[in-house]
Amino acid sequence: MSLRIVLTLARKDLALEARTFDILALMAILAVTLLVAFRVAFDAGSAPVSAAAALWVTTAFLAALGLARPFHAEAEAGTLDLLFASPATAIDLYLAKVIAAAAVAAFGALTTLALVLFLFGPDLVREPLAVALLLALGVVGLAAQASLLSAASAGARARGALFAVVFLPLVLPVLLWGVQGTQAAVDGSGTGTVFTACALLAAYDALFLSVNSVLARFVLQG
Amino acid sequence: MNAFPRSAPVTAPEPGETAPLAPRLARFSLPLILAAGLLLVLGTVLALTWVPPLDEGFVAPVAQRIFYFHLGAALASYVAVAVTAAASLLYLRKGDMLYDALARDSAGLALMFAAMVLIEGSLWATAEWGTAWRWEDARLDSYLILTLVFVGYLALRRAVDDPGRRARVAASYALLGSLLVPLSFASVYLWQSLHPRVIVPGGQGISAAGGMTVGIFVVAFTLLYVGLLLRRLDLSVLEERVGRLQRSVEA
Numbered sequence: 001m002s003l004r005i006v007l008t009l010a011r012k013d014l015a016l017e018a019r020t021f022d023i024l025a026l027m028a029i030l031a032v033t034l035l036v037a038f039r040v041a042f043d044a045g046s047a048p049v050s051a052a053a054a055l056w057v058t059t060a061f062l063a064a065l066g067l068a069r070p071f072h073a074e075a076e077a078g079t080l081d082l083l084f085a086s087p088a089t090a091i092d093l094y095l096a097k098v099i100a101a102a103a104v105a106a107f108g109a110l111t112t113l114a115l116v117l118f119l120f121g122p123d124l125v126r127e128p129l130a131v132a133l134l135l136a137l138g139v140v141g142l143a144a145q146a147s148l149l150s151a152a153s154a155g156a157r158a159r160g161a162l163f164a165v166v167f168l169p170l171v172l173p174v175l176l177w178g179v180q181g182t183q184a185a186v187d188g189s190g191t192g193t194v195f196t197a198c199a200l201l202a203a204y205d206a207l208f209l210s211v212n213s214v215l216a217r218f219v220l221q222g
Numbered sequence: 223m224n225a226f227p228r229s230a231p232v233t234a235p236e237p238g239e240t241a242p243l244a245p246r247l248a249r250f251s252l253p254l255i256l257a258a259g260l261l262l263v264l265g266t267v268l269a270l271t272w273v274p275p276l277d278e279g280f281v282a283p284v285a286q287r288i289f290y291f292h293l294g295a296a297l298a299s300y301v302a303v304a305v306t307a308a309a310s311l312l313y314l315r316k317g318d319m320l321y322d323a324l325a326r327d328s329a330g331l332a333l334m335f336a337a338m339v340l341i342e343g344s345l346w347a348t349a350e351w352g353t354a355w356r357w358e359d360a361r362l363d364s365y366l367i368l369t370l371v372f373v374g375y376l377a378l379r380r381a382v383d384d385p386g387r388r389a390r391v392a393a394s395y396a397l398l399g400s401l402l403v404p405l406s407f408a409s410v411y412l413w414q415s416l417h418p419r420v421i422v423p424g425g426q427g428i429s430a431a432g433g434m435t436v437g438i439f440v441v442a443f444t445l446l447y448v449g450l451l452l453r454r455l456d457l458s459v460l461e462e463r464v465g466r467l468q469r470s471v472e473a
Contacts, residue, residue: 145398152378152391153381153391155384156381157381158381159381162378165378166395169371169373170374170402173367176360176363176409200408200409200412207401211398212398215314
């Protein structure tokens with residue numbers, strides 16, 4: 001593994017995204033739409049959704065939209081074979097995509113957080129450090145899975161829909177623990193729950209970053 | 223220099239390779255399935271008529287008898303998940319398509335048993351809790367997530383056309399999904415679950431008759447899983463051979 005190659009590839013992906021802002025703009029619009037839908041649909045049915053749930057569900061859906069891009073864009077542009085022919089190993093490629101995906105996911109999470117504070121009230125800022133830590137760990141987990149599954153679905157039929165079908169079940173634990181930890185932080189039901197959620201998320205991130213780095217060799221074969 | 227070698231072309235198995243093992247084992251599938259059927263009938267009769275009800279701690283002691291079917295199917299589903307994971311790992315290490323077929327067939331059976339577990343569990347929950355599902359229960363949510371992962375596994379397989387690539391990405395995905403199992407167990411025991419605890423000191427008050435009936439169902443579902451797996455594997459090997467012959471004729 002070469003850190004220089006990883007950072008170069010990650011910088012390339014981020015520069016491409018910053019130049020066009022395609023996916024970031026779509027994620028921001030989708031965040032607004034989803035959160036408004038939550039408020040309208042659930043409040044009209046007298047079963048209001050919590051701010052914590054709205055935050056994490058929206059972040060997960062934004063990830064399903066925006067994080068398929070790493071390898072799908074390469075496949076569409078016909079640059080996958082060029083990447084494979086480069087000196088970058090499978091681990092280099094995978095980690096570079098994780099860094100770029102984490103940055104995109106972080107944008108989605110922060111945009112969603114700002115919108116949730118606006119639409120649902122300021123409850124989430126009661127424990128800013130806990131919420132920030134949970135979100136950071138969640139973003140890493142989402143990026144770790146998305147980068148590998150983007151490669152796995154790149155050569156498939158209906159790859160956009162397929163990505164969502166294979167991605168969302170694998171990241172449901174992130175959603176579950178994120179909501180539980182955030183809700184506990186907001187309503188003050190105990191630091192034990194927050195700590196447990198952070199520990200589970202950190203274990204998830206460590207486990208899947210290491211395993212996915214190994215599996216990248218098989219998934220990124222031509 | 224291309225860092226990633228292209229996948230090896232699929233070739234017909236040479237004599238003595240593992241593929242011919244499948245037809246030899248397939249002859250046991252029908253006896254195993256019949257034995258499983260007999261044990262299931264015996265277990266059902268015992269569970270409904272012989273085993274004393276567990277009154278302590280249950281609102282609906284009659285519905286509690288679903289436990290005997292439920293535990294057997296749940297254990298069979300976890301065995302199927304483990305076999306899928308092991309076969310996927312073996313495929314990635316050895317590249318033998320038989321392991322890919324084994325993983326695929328085991329995953330299908332895992333989904334079948336998971337559907338049984340979810341339906342039986344929901345019936346019991348409706349009688350015991352007044353609702354078919356409790357979303358705040360970590361054990362229920364974990365099991366549902368695992369089921370959805372295996373649905374995704376089969377969807378992934380259907381969407382990738384190249385056999386070698388399909389086997390690699392499916393094997394990788396199956397391994398990722400299987401890793402959720404220990405994480406889920408950890409989360410269930412860290413956060414209190416509403417689901418009845420199966421493994422507790424003292425056996426949660428289950429009688430010797432109940433224990434024997436549990437054993438009968440566990441053996442029955444395991445035999446059913448193995449019998450169906452051998453039958454499906456034999457069909458997979460035949461399908462693969464037909465496919466190879468067709469490709470060689472077309473070429």
